[in-house]
Amino acid sequence: xxxxxxxTFAAEAxxxxxxxxxxxxxxxxxxxxRDPMIDQQVVSVLDKKIQTIVLAESTNVLVGPINxxxxxxxxxVMFKWYCWLxxxxxxxxxxxxxxxxxxxxxxxxxxxxxxxxxxxxxxxGDFEDAEHALxxxxxxxxxxxxxGSKRCDCGYQLEQSMKMIAAHGAGALxxxxxxxxxxxxxxxxxxxxxxxxxxxxTVEANLELGFVDDSRNYADAIGILQHxxxxxxxxxxxxxxxxxxxxxxxxxxxxxxxxxxDISEFNEKYLKTKVERSGHFAESGxxxx
Ligand SMILES: Nc1nc2c(ncn2[C@@H]2O[C@H](COP(=O)(O)OP(=O)(O)OP(=O)(O)O)[C@@H](O)[C@H]2O)c(=O)[nH]1
Numbered sequence: 001x002x003x004x005x006x007x008t009f010a011a012e013a014x015x016x017x018x019x020x021x022x023x024x025x026x027x028x029x030x031x032x033x034r035d036p037m038i039d040q041q042v043v044s045v046l047d048k049k050i051q052t053i054v055l056a057e058s059t060n061v062l063v064g065p066i067n068x069x070x071x072x073x074x075x076x077v078m079f080k081w082y083c084w085l086x087x088x089x090x091x092x093x094x095x096x097x098x099x100x101x102x103x104x105x106x107x108x109x110x111x112x113x114x115x116x117x118x119x120x121x122x123x124x125g126d127f128e129d130a131e132h133a134l135x136x137x138x139x140x141x142x143x144x145x146x147x148g149s150k151r152c153d154c155g156y157q158l159e160q161s162m163k164m165i166a167a168h169g170a171g172a173l174x175x176x177x178x179x180x181x182x183x184x185x186x187x188x189x190x191x192x193x194x195x196x197x198x199x200x201x202t203v204e205a206n207l208e209l210g211f212v213d214d215s216r217n218y219a220d221a222i223g224i225l226q227h228x229x230x231x232x233x234x235x236x237x238x239x240x241x242x243x244x245x246x247x248x249x250x251x252x253x254x255x256x257x258x259x260x261x262d263i264s265e266f267n268e269k270y271l272k273t274k275v276e277r278s279g280h281f282a283e284s285g286x287x288x289x
Contacts, residue, residue: 038105043102046105047101049065050101051227053224056219057088058219059088060084060085060086060087060220061084061104062082062083063082063083063084063085064081065123066080066081066082067079070122072159072162072163073163077124079122079123079124080122080124081121082123083119084119084224117178118177119175119178121172121174121175121228122162124172125168127228127229130169132168133168133171133231133232133234134161134165134172134233134234134235134236135165135171136157136165136171136173136235136236136237138173138175139154139179140177140180141155141158141180144156144158150264151266151270152270153260153261153267153270156261156262157261160259160261161236164257164259172225172229174221176216176221182213182214182216183211183215183217184206184215188211191209192205192206192209193205195209201270201273201277202278213278214241214278216241218242218246218249219245219249222245222246225251226250226251232253233246234254234256236256236257237257237259238258238259238260238274238280238281238282238283239278239280239281240280240281243256258281260283
């Protein structure tokens, strides 16, 4: 019984490790056989919006800007949206490291990107040249950002920081898609939530599952930021690690704006743990003591 269970688990583990399923293999084979002719007009339209950004540890293809009208409290606010693809860390994508737009288009449908994570940035105003600009490095939170969960403060911080950037007149919100659960992934976060329901705090739950408290990396996002703006930035965060990552990259951080809010019975312990165990800045006047 035990052996059978472990065989089943091994098969499942292979799937988790992204071994392509049969239908996916067929799709890739089919794609190879077709070797598509690419319309040069399509290449020329996209070429104007695609750049390759070579960083110390990765190469990223950045696409944008794309107009993104966003509903902020009933008002339509126009952001410019960019998305980037780290092409050195993705299996099969290495081939287009020196990517021409044409090779990128040719390979794109075989990358299976819906199964992977891509981050993006919403830019507002004259981000390159404005004297002062606000930025936020927002770690993805499926439960808080999408479902509006009150177990954390993520959804509130996301919306609030977009409003702050628009009100300020220039800024950028980086939405970091490989940061779920402080880097442990959504499924592991669900398991961590179950442990938290048994009384463990955020840090303890991560550790019990074999993770560190926080494994987020900001290098690619900072590289994109430095490509979009050289002038000083003001960072919206309560997290000293984000501040440190930005400063040690050489970016000029002229100030930090704290962002606490939406505190309730559901996230009180979570917020307290941020300050007491994860080292987040506690601002005076916050009901976190
Ligand atoms: N592992 C784990 N991750 C969580 C939990 N609640 C929220 N998160 C994740 O935590 C990340 C947000 O990180 P935080 O440390 O809360 O806040 P921060 O963004 O680093 O700091 P601020 O910039 O001040 O918001 C998101 O990726 C969430 O998915 C939790 O209970 N356990």
